[in-house]
Amino acid sequence: MKKEVKIAIVGAGVSGLIAAQVLEFRGYSPSIYEASDRAGGRVKTDVVNGYQLDHGFQVLLDAYPVARNYLDYTALDLTKFLPGATLFKNGRQVTLGDPLRNLSLLLPTLSSGIGTFGDKWKIFKLNRELKNKAIESIFRETEISTLDYLKVKGFSDEIIKDFFQPFFSGIFLEPNLDTSSRMFQFVYKMFGTGSAVLPKAGIEAIPKQLVSKLSKTNFVYNTKIESCTDGKLIFKDGSKVLVDYTIIATEASHLVPNLRNQEQPWKSCETLYFTTKTKIIKKPLIGLITDTDALINNIFYHSSLPMVNSGEENLLSITVVKSHQMSEEELVKAVRAELASLCSINDITFLKRYHIKRALPELSNIQYDMAPSETRLTSKTFLAGDQLLNGSLNAAMLSGERAANAVIEAINESIVS
Ligand SMILES: Cc1cc2nc3c(=O)[nH]c(=O)nc-3n(C[C@H](O)[C@H](O)[C@H](O)COP(=O)(O)OP(=O)(O)OC[C@H]3O[C@@H](n4cnc5c(N)ncnc54)[C@H](O)[C@@H]3O)c2cc1C
Numbered sequence: 352m353k354k355e356v357k358i359a360i361v362g363a364g365v366s367g368l369i370a371a372q373v374l375e376f377r378g379y380s381p382s383i384y385e386a387s388d389r390a391g392g393r394v395k396t397d398v399v400n401g402y403q404l405d406h407g408f409q410v411l412l413d414a415y416p417v418a419r420n421y422l423d424y425t426a427l428d429l430t431k432f433l434p435g436a437t438l439f440k441n442g443r444q445v446t447l448g449d450p451l452r453n454l455s456l457l458l459p460t461l462s463s464g465i466g467t468f469g470d471k472w473k474i475f476k477l478n479r480e481l482k483n484k485a486i487e488s489i490f491r492e493t494e495i496s497t498l499d500y501l502k503v504k505g506f507s508d509e510i511i512k513d514f515f516q517p518f519f520s521g522i523f524l525e526p527n528l529d530t531s532s533r534m535f536q537f538v539y540k541m542f543g544t545g546s547a548v549l550p551k552a553g554i555e556a557i558p559k560q561l562v563s564k565l566s567k568t569n570f571v572y573n574t575k576i577e578s579c580t581d582g583k584l585i586f587k588d589g590s591k592v593l594v595d596y597t598i599i600a601t602e603a604s605h606l607v608p609n610l611r612n613q614e615q616p617w618k619s620c621e622t623l624y625f626t627t628k629t630k631i632i633k634k635p636l637i638g639l640i641t642d643t644d645a646l647i648n649n650i651f652y653h654s655s656l657p658m659v660n661s662g663e664e665n666l667l668s669i670t671v672v673k674s675h676q677m678s679e680e681e682l683v684k685a686v687r688a689e690l691a692s693l694c695s696i697n698d699i700t701f702l703k704r705y706h707i708k709r710a711l712p713e714l715s716n717i718q719y720d721m722a723p724s725e726t727r728l729t730s731k732t733f734l735a736g737d738q739l740l741n742g743s744l745n746a747a748m749l750s751g752e753r754a755a756n757a758v759i760e761a762i763n764e765s766i767v768s
Contacts, residue, residue, distance in 0.1 A: 356762055357594040359384060359584055361576050364392025365744055366735040367600030368561040369421060369751030371568040377759055380567040381598075384584065386575040390562045392601075393710070394744070396553030399624075399703055402662035403553040407622050407707045408521070408651060408670050411557065412538070414545025415745035416486070417752070427556055429548040430635075430656045436518055437632050438465060439694050440641040444631070447514055449478070449543075466510035473506055481540040489536045490719040497523070500532035517639035521649040524618040524672050524711050531717050534741055552659040557744070579606045581731045596761065598754045599728075600735040602712075607728065615738050617709040621671040623686055625699040626664040630654065640693055646682075647689050648672045650696075667699065679704055712738035720749060723757035733757050 356379060360367045363385035374381045389395070395406040410432065411418060435448020445463040460471070481489075495503070497519060501511050516528060522538060523530040550556035562570075578585045579599060585591045604610045630652050632638050638650040647669055654665040669686055677685060683701050690696040718740045726733045735754035740746035 356596070358382070358596045358598070358758060359592070359594040360598045360600055361579065361584070361606065362386075362392065362599070362601035362736070363390035363558075363562075363570065363572075364600060364736070365394060365558055365561065365747040366737065366751035366754075367392075367598070368558055368565070369748045370598050370600055370735055370755040371565050372421065372561065373752050373755035374758065375565060375567045377755075379759075380569065382569040382571060382594075384571045384574045384576050386573070388572050390570065391555050391558030393707070394554050394558050396555035397703075398660050400626075400662060401660055402624070402626065402666045402702065403653075403658055403660040404624050404666075404668075404703055404705070405549075405554045405622075406705050407620055407710055408649070408668050409554050410547040410549055411554070411744060412541040412545055413548045414541045415743070415748075417745045417748040421748055422557065422560060424548075427550040427560060428552070430551050430658075432547040432549075432635050432637065432656070434542065434546065435460070435636055436514070437636045437638045438463070438513055438517075438641055439638060440465070440513060442693075442695075444638075444694070446636065448636070465513050467507055469505075470507050470510040473504060474510075477504065477539065478543045481536055482543050484536070484540065486537065486540070486719050489540065490533050490717070492533060492536075494531040494533055494716065496527075496529050497532055497535040498528035500535055501528070512643065513641045514639070516643070517641055517648060518637075520672050521637070521639070521670055524620045525713075526648070526673050531715070533717055533719075537719065537741070538743075549656060551657055576606060578608065579603075579732060580608070581729045594731075596731050596733065596758045598726075598733045598735050598751075598758060600751060600754070602736065602738055603728070603734055607732065610728075616713040618711045618713050618742075619674070619706070619708045620710050621682070621704060621706045623669045623671070623683065623704045624702040625667045625669065626662060626702055627667050627696070627699045628664055629696075629698055630665045630667075631694065631696060638694065640689070642693060645689055645693060646671055646673055646675065646685055647693070650690070650694065664700075666702075667696075711742035714738065714741065717741040719746075721753055723753045723760055726750065726754040726757045727761070730761070733761075 358381040360383045363383045434452045602615045604614045635655040640647045733754045735750040737747040739750045
C-alpha cells in the first residue's frame with residue numbers, strides 16, 4: 352500500500368537525496384524530478400585533463416551531526432586538511448594553526464607574528480567555549496554580524512583582518528563578515544571538534560554515495576518542473592503528473608504561484624583552477640590573502656591532498672568572493688598578477704574557471720533545525736533545501752530529513768482520519 356502513495360521530490364541535490372532515503376527507509380518509493388542530467392545539485396566534480404575539479408572550493412566538516420548519520424565516512428575515503436592556514440602578508444608567508452591538534456603547527460604559530468598573545472589565548476578560549484556550547488544554544492542567541500561578534504569577543508583588529516576575515520569570507524562567500532554570528536559559532540565549533548575533509552574522488556563522491564543507497568527511488572533527469580500546485584506537477588511542455596505529495600527540494604519561489612514574490616537572494620563566488628610545477632604550501636593548508644584590496648580570497652593546492660585524479664602537475668585553486676565586472680580573460684590576468692605579487696607564484700597554466708552564481712543562500716535569522724510541520728507549505732506540498740536553515744551540507748541533509756518525516760506524518764494523518 353505504501354508503494355501506491357505517489358511522492359514526488361523536485362531536485363536531486365543533497366536535500367532531495369536525503370528526503371528520498373528517509374522515505375525509502377519507511378517503505379515508500381518516491382520519484383525525483385531533476386532539471387539537470389545528474390544528481391548532486393551544487394555538489395559537483397568534473398575531471399578535466401586528468402585533474403578533478405570541484406565546482407567551487409567546498410569541504411565537508413566531519414563533525415556535522417547530520418552528515419555523520421547519513422554518510423559512510425570510511426567508504427568516502429576522506430582526506431583531511433590541517434587545522435590552520437597559511438597567511439600571505441606583506442610579501443611574507445606565515446602559518447597559523449591549532450597546535451593542540453597538530454603539533455607541527457606549534458612553532459610556526461608561535462613565531463607567526465600574527466595577532467597578539469591575547470588573540471591566541473582568546474582563540475583557545477573560544478575553541479573551549481564553543482566545544483562545550485550546545486548547537487541549540489548557539490542558534491537561540493540573538494544574531495549579530497560575525498564581525499561585531501569578533502569585536503565583542505575582544506579580538507584585535509589585526510587578527511580579524513589577517514585571519515578571521517579572509518578565512519571566514521571564503522566560507523561565507525562574502526567579504527565583510529556580515530554573516531550571522533550563529534553561523535560563525537556553528538562553523539567554528541565544527542572546525543574545533545572535527546576536521547575539514549574531502550573525499551579522495553572529489554566532493555561529488557558525497558551525492559554519489561547517497562544515490563548508491565537508493566534502490567526504490569525513480570530518478571527522472573533532464574526534467575524541469577515549471578510549477579507545483581497542490582497534488583500536481585507541471586512540466587515545461589505543459590504536460591502534468593498527479594501526485595499525492597510533493598517535496599520541493601530547491602528554492603520554491605519560481606515553482607509555487609503564491610511564493611513568486613519571495614525570491615531567495617544568493618551569494619556567488621568564482622573558482623579558478625591552475626596547474627603548476629611548483630608548490631609553495633607543502634602541507635594541506637589553505638592559503639589566505641590578507642590584503643583587503645586583493646581580489647583573491649584564498650588559494651589551495653589540491654595536490655597537497657591525495658586525489659583519485661591527480662593529473663601530472665600540482666593543481667591550484669583560487670577563490671574569488673568579491674564581485675567585479677571583468678571578463679574571464681581580464682580576471683585570469685588580474686589573478687595571475689596578484690599571485691605573482693602577493694604569493695610569488697609565477698609558473699602557472701590556467702585550466703578552468705567556475706562562476707557559481709547561486710552558491711550559498713543569503714539568509715537572515717538562520718536556523719539549525721526545524722520541526723517537520725514547518726516544512727509544510729500546503730496540505731500536499733513540503734519544502735526542503737539548505738536555504739530553509741543555513742547554507743551548509745548539514746542543513747541540506749537535515750531539511751530533507753524533516754520534509755520526508757512531515758510527508759510521512761501527513762500520510763499517517765490521512766489514514767487515521
Ligand atoms: C561554491 C560552494 C561552496 C560551498 N562550500 C560548502 C562547504 O564548504 N561546506 C558545506 O557544508 N557546504 C558548502 N556549500 C553548500 C552546499 O553545497 C549546499 O548547502 C548543498 O549542496 C545544498 O543542497 P540542496 O539540496 O539544498 O540544494 P541544491 O544542491 O541546489 O539542489 C537543488 C537541485 O534542484 C534542482 N532543481 C532546481 N529547480 C528545479 C526544477 N524546477 N525542476 C527540477 N529540478 C530543479 C537543481 O538542478 C539541483 O540539482 C557550498 C556550495 C557552493 C556552491
